[in-house]
Amino acid sequence: MSGTRTLEGLVLAGPDFEPIEGRVVVEDGEIAAIEEASVASDDWILPAFVNAHTHIGDSIAKEAGRGLSLDELVAPPDGLKHRLLRETPRDEMVAAMRESVAYMREGGTASFVEFREGGAEGVDRLREAAADSPVEPVILGREEVAAMEAGDGFGASGARDGEFGTERNATREAGKLFGVHAGERDSHDVDGALDLDPDFLVHMVHVEDYQLERVADRGTPVVCCPRSNLVTNVGLPDFDRLNDATTLALGTDNVMLNSPSVFRETEFAAKHSDLDAPTVLRMATRNGARIAGKEYGLVEEGRPAKLQVLDGGNHNLGGARDPVRAVVRRAGVADVREVLL
The missing domain is CATH 3.20.20.140 (Metal-dependent hydrolases)
Structure with a gap:
């Protein structure tokens, strides 16, 4: 992946998957920044x-x-x-x-x-x-x-x-x-x-x-x-x-x-x-x-951008009070909007 790409939504960041509303900036296949901000997207961004x-x-x-x-x-x-x-x-x-x-x-x-x-x-x-x-x-x-x-x-x-x-x-x-x-x-x-x-x-x-x-x-x-x-x-x-x-x-x-x-x-x-x-x-x-032996598996700056984006506002995931718990116990292949590899 070359160039710059910005993903917006709820970011499950770091080793504890802390939910952060904002953006993930990807540059040349690497996570360049995680920015906390108010965004309109219902997407959930997490590691692949x-x-x-x-x-x-x-x-x-x-x-x-x-x-x-x-x-x-x-x-x-x-x-x-x-x-x-x-x-x-x-x-x-x-x-x-x-x-x-x-x-x-x-x-x-x-x-x-x-x-x-x-x-x-x-x-x-x-x-x-x-x-x-x-x-x-x-x-x-x-x-x-x-x-x-x-x-x-x-x-x-x-x-x-x-x-x-x-x-x-x-x-x-x-x-x-x-x-x-x-x-x-x-x-x-x-x-x-x-x-x-x-x-x-x-x-x-x-x-x-x-x-x-x-x-x-x-x-x-x-x-x-x-x-x-x-x-x-x-x-x-x-x-x-x-x-x-x-x-x-x-x-x-x-x-x-x-x-x-x-x-x-x-x-x-x-x-x-x-x-x-x-x-x-x-x-x-x-x-x-x-x-x-891979360096990915977390949404952190400097990590390879191996990410998946779920539709957090769909009929299955919409209304979830705990997004990490919802990913683990409720989400499925049909909820995946995009996979960045």
Whole structure:
């Protein structure tokens, strides 16, 4: 984005999303100023989302596998989704992922952290799908070191019995991002995951007290995917307990099971926890951006202008007394007027 652009409305500014009536001045893709002023616009200006855990190759299998267990659905190498991924022609998969990337943009998402199946070829397919979009994928390859080398890091499935040591060492040497699923169906793989010293953990639905102490000591962020956890019947994460221990972010997980709408994820997390609205909105913006290695996620001077503009005066949001709470618990893709990426 080049040149100067001014947005007017209610600005949710800074790390606490303080509502300020006024303007955001954007110059050459950066937030140059936030000006408090009386304006006529009903728009709400807030950071774009970062979806911190996705599997968008699943876009070829939306709502497949009704009634199957977690392992039957997604466990490598022969869960339903993996069989479908192997059977799907490249062009069909790329087109399906391109649609999911476009939907994420419509829903105010600036970036997503993808655990990409299919080795180096899978990484290449996603790069093609996202090539013409301003949405930035952070692609963590799977299954082989070559996928990590082709992508932005490595995304491991649950680490039990010393698994993924080779991949972890190679990722560390490359200076790239390493994430791992842990505590999804039980707590048995949490210690193995922590032994790998990951940059972040995904799920952590089931975690023992001593394991949570290890997380806190290391400061390892956790990405929660509650809608997915509900669908796969593994339970829900203890948001409040996890939040006391570390930094939390949100991910929508498998497109097979859920739409990649961060709005739906924030609503679900807010209504199934005691976390306040600013905490949940940080999970969807700044915290996810930190995991992804991005400098955006806040409306602050000097930050990249990755912003979304909601219609705060429409039938859904008009009359809201607490705009941050309304964004987290009530807003949806249909409320997005514009996305600046």
